[in-house]
Amino acid sequence: MPLVAQTDPNPVRRKTFDRLWALVHPYGSSLHYRVYGMQKDPFTIEAFYDKDLRYTPRFEIYISVTRQQTIQFRIYPQFFGHYLNLDSLSNADSLMEKVLRFSDKGFFFWAVDENRDVFAGYTFTLESGFPDDAIKEVLKSIPLLDSSVGQLTAFME
C-alpha cells in the first residue's frame, strides 16, 4: 500500500471530529438525542431529536467539522417526513421575512440550503480552542427551536 494512502490527509480535521464525537455521542444521548456517524461523510454527525416537541415531529441535526476548521450545526425541522421547503409553502415570502427576523432575536440563525430547505444553524470557529461547554449549550438549546417552528406553521398551509 502506498505511503500516501496510510497517511490521514486531514489530521487536524480528524482530531477535531474525534473530539466532537467523544462529546456529542454521550452528552447528546443523555439529552435524548439519537446520535450516529455518517458513512458518506466522515466529518459529519447525524442526530435526531423528537422528545416532547409540540410543533415539529422531530429535528434532524447535522454537525460537521468543516475544512475551514469550524463546527457547523444545521437543524432541520421535519413535517410529515419532509423538510420545510420554500417550494412547498403557501407564503414563502412571509416565512423568509419571519426567519430573517428570528435571526435577529434568537441564539440560532436561519438559512436555506441548496435544495431550498429551511434550517436553523450555529457556527463555531475554533481559533480559541475546542468549545466543549458551548457545544453542550447548543445541544441543550435545540429543543427550544420548537416554539419558533410553531410560528412558522401558519405559512405552511
Place this chain on the structure above:
Amino acid sequence: MRALWAILTVCGVGALGAQADTNAVRDTTRQQLEALLSTYAPAREMRFQRSAKQPYDIVGSFDKPMLYASRLEIIASVTSQRTIGFRVYPRWRGTHINLDRVRRRSLFMEKLLRDADQSFFHWALDQNLDLFAGFTFTLESSFPEDAIKVVIRSIPLLDRPVGELVPLIE
C-alpha cells in the same frame, strides 16, 4: 413565621447575589472585549467606543473605501445571556439597506438565506427591517479572543456580498 421570613430573606439575598454575579461577569466580559478592540490593530481602524445609550454595546465603523458599501456600522454587544453578538450594518448610498426599499424582495430574502448557509456571517433583519450581518459567540468556553479577531478581520470582506445584493435592491 420567623422561619418563613428567614427563608424568604435568604432566597431574596440569593437572587440578588445571582444578579450581582451575572452583572460582574458581564462587566468583566465587556472589559475584555474593550481591551481587545482597543489593542488589536484591525479593530483600532474601526474606532470602537462604548455606546452612550446601551452601556453593554460597543460601536464602531469601517469606512475605508469599498466597492459597494459606503460604510459598515458595527455593534458588538455583551448580552446578559453570556453571549457576544456582532452586528454589521452595511450602508449603501448613505443609508441602511431596508427590506421595504428593496425592489426584488423575494429574491433578495432568498439570497440572504442562501448566503447564510455558506458564509461565515449570517444575515438578519432587525425590528425596522434593516439588514445586518451577524455572528454570535457563546461564552461557556471562556472568552474567545482569537475567534473574535477572525470576525473583526472578516468584517471588511462583507463588501463583496453587499455588491451581490445591489442588483436586487435597485
